[in-house]
Amino acid sequence: MESHMPVSMLDNDFYKFTMQQGVIRLFPYAKARYRFINRGRHSFPAGFAGHLRKAVDDMRLLALSREEKQYLQATCPYLDPLYLDFLEGYRYDPAEVVITQHGDQVAVDVEGSWYRCILWEVPLMYLICELYYRQGQPARISDDKVMAQTAAKIGSYRELGVTVAEFGTRRRFSYDVHHLVLKALRAYGEGAFVGTSNVHLAMQYNTKPIGTHAHEWFMFHAARYGFTMANAMGLEHWVQVYRGDLGIALADTYTSDVFFSQFDKMYAKLFDGVRHDSGDPLVFADKVIAHYQRLGIDPLSKTIIFSDALNYEKVARITEHCRGRINMSFGIGTNLTNDVGPPALNIVIKMTEACPHGKGWTPVVKLSDEYGKYTGDEQTILLAKSSLGIH
Template sequence: MGDQAIDESDHAFALPKSLLDTDLYKASFTMQQAVLRHFPNAQATYRFTHRDKNVYFTKECYNRYLTALSHFADFAGVTPDELAWLRQTCPYFDETYLEYISNFRFKPEQVNVEFVTKDGDPELGRLEISASGPWVETILWEVPLMACLSEIYFHTADCDWNYEGQEELAYEKAKTLLQADAHFSEFGTRRRRSYRIHDLVVAILIRASKNVMGKGKFVGTSNMHFAHKYGVMPIGTIAHEWFMGIAALHGYEDANSVALDLWEQVYPKGPLIALTDTFSTEVFLRDFVKDKARASRWTGLRQDSGDPMVYAPRAKVAFGSIGIDYRTRSIIYSDALTSDKALKIKEQCDEIGFTCSFGIGTFLTNDFHSLSSGGTEKSKALNMVIKLASINGEPCVKISDELTKNTGDPEKVRHVKAIYGLPP
């Protein structure tokens, strides 16, 4: 792969570089503090899904992944320097949680990885990955497990790519967004091609934000390690997992409301940005507008599935129905964004009067072309997720605004849809 300069014989190349090398919000620190506060004894199970059925992993990839996984136990908690940075940058973390994370250790025995061969071929197959244990511990597995797997896959199973032109590509993307006065953050940890490209992208976004004049802004990164390394803001909202877990523990009838209330108890000063599509945005907004006082405290919404062009008009109607000026609210878009898609959405929000920003992930940290095609075909990122499967033995489901993103036992999904009055 030419200029990659990676020692592939060393398992460490794919490991996170710090306990902070994860997302602030996505099954990570803010979520972990909320679980520690409310559900310290809850037991959880997570399961991996690779949505692209035509992509297989090699046995070598599997073996290297197992080796890397065993070394997660070597990670210490956050360092004194990182702890000081967390205290200064993230005042919403209390001392109880900071002490907890300082002493945190990964337990690789919580993770099980199986290699299921393809049609009897011993060298190709699918991976079945699960993690089980206390929710407050296993919650930190999702992001690094996927980032590690992606890096190993693209250095063993798919090597038909290189880094040539990536610096220029990242700069042009940032320039396009900044010149259009867009506000955006980097959300690309989970499916990054490598730590190296992630590091490069964040550095380039910062450089572009200093060079390109205008109202556009690189707001920050969801990755705590890079926020610390480069002195930018760590960015995060709330994840589907919170709503899924609350529903399993408290029931589905008022799950959205209970989840918002419990979150607000942990983060009373916010920022309070509500993710709306765990059980469909339709259901969320129906519950949201029942309590004007609470809706007034939550200053924005996050769109993460479905048609983004129907989202702002729908949100405008919802806020207007309870007498809240939608122009004082914001929307964060984070679903499979590209520069062009973000700018199309921004044009609509500007016309309506919504403040909007964009959390951009795979487009920034895993946008490559195959060498064998002469650069004409994409070298596709792994289309993978790790989702909460159960809490205390109760199955968890997600009913997305995009049908292909539904998660959980099909029968349970149908049952929950019936509770919410959604089409089967």
């Protein structure tokens, strides 16, 4: 039986900690609500909610170890001592998570102070995945095959001449498979493998933790400052906290067209590049290159991180399109950590409402470059589109 109990406070995506520090510093009174979205309409077996409840309750036992704190101090100098002391004292509060099951469908809702409950999303997703695969799903391929397959994948990316980070924590098959993938990437990935979004595994395998911020950063800023100011204020606050570190901006919370209309010369120079997470990657690349050129900035001094449902064919197509025009790197998730036999789950957990001042809830939405990835209620989506002039 493969383990599913989280083993470390750092078994989470790096951008959760970087955003948490920003929230503590700038929005200590804010509250947030998150909801599980079963995009693939997967069926969960009877009693699944009970197993998930037990795993969530066990999360309260996690604490940052002295070694982990020292690792963060040495590796991430932009995480300040106050924040690291906070993280050392932080404990998950399972009361923030409500889990129910109706037939074969499971509902998961999170509510609490934003600085606290921001850490729940990723562990909840990997717990849902791991428990799902443990209950009556077909067996996965052997450990040796996982290693061999991962070695072959990273070898093909090396031949392409591109760099790859592992972004697969949220929808991994299991903790054990994730370890095997990292072991293979570390052993066979020299020259191509540049790091992982998982801080615990970055520490275990002596590689770089990678990430900046997620859509929720900008979604919250819309609740606080309005849709038209969300991108600009989100970027402004990121720079205020990180002073030039962690300089990859996420471009598609309210469509990339709206983002680039607000990504002026100051931000374009301050940030090292942008991350692509929805819509046609080649169209996006052309848009980014043209934007930098219009501002008189050499695109070859900037980077696009591509991170949307990548596999080798997609990476090869993007590489051919972008090479010699702009720098690029690739964040590959599910294709690395959940390509071991049974089909991967298509699930997300998204912020649904924010309470910026500690009272009064405001619905939040995400308007990706791909309509199928929109999240939020219809009325707020229409309001956002109307405010931002999106047709």
